[in-house]
Amino acid sequence: MPKTTRALLQLPPSTAGAIEKLGADLAVARLRRKESLRSWAQRLGITVPTLQRLEAGDPSVGIGIVATALWLIQRDGELGRLAAPEHDQGAIEMDVREAIELGRARAQASAEARASRAKR
Numbered sequence: 001m002p003k004t005t006r007a008l009l010q011l012p013p014s015t016a017g018a019i020e021k022l023g024a025d026l027a028v029a030r031l032r033r034k035e036s037l038r039s040w041a042q043r044l045g046i047t048v049p050t051l052q053r054l055e056a057g058d059p060s061v062g063i064g065i066v067a068t069a070l071w072l073i074q075r076d077g078e079l080g081r082l083a084a085p086e087h088d089q090g091a092i093e094m095d096v097r098e099a100i101e102l103g104r105a106r107a108q109a110s111a112e113a114r115a116s117r118a119k120r
Contacts, residue, residue, distance in 0.1 A: 008059050020057030022066070027055035029073045044068050 011019075030040045041051040046065055054061045054069060070076040085091065 005060075011059055016057075016059065019059050023055045023057035026069050026073070030055075040072075043072060 030037075035043075037048050037051055041048045044051065044065060045068070046054075050061065050065065054065060067076055067079055070079065081087070
């Protein structure tokens with residue numbers, strides 16, 4: 001049995017749930033297309049047990065397999081946008097905080113310069 005990485009053991013519950021839903025949705029997509037496990041696995045280039053793990057939401061299934069499954073249902077186009085910098089809310093918030101701090105520092109420096117000139 002393969003060794004489970006610590007990262008997989010520490011998956012946030014919401015992430016684990018999203019992976020399980022993705023697997024279930026991929027199973028529905030296969031069934032709606034009336035594809036058997038065997039034929040879908042062949043199209044993906046994987047074994048039937050790996051496909052079953054994918055559909056069960058096993059987080060250890062490789063991202064390449066997930067991407068190929070998404071390609072089979074014509075949903076792989078979203079992959080390029082998942083971690084796009086313009087959607088990184090945490091980084092955007094950090095940029096805004098840094099800009100606010102810079103603005104405050106510049107305003108303070110300007111106020112100090114005006115006060116210094118006024119004393120002369």
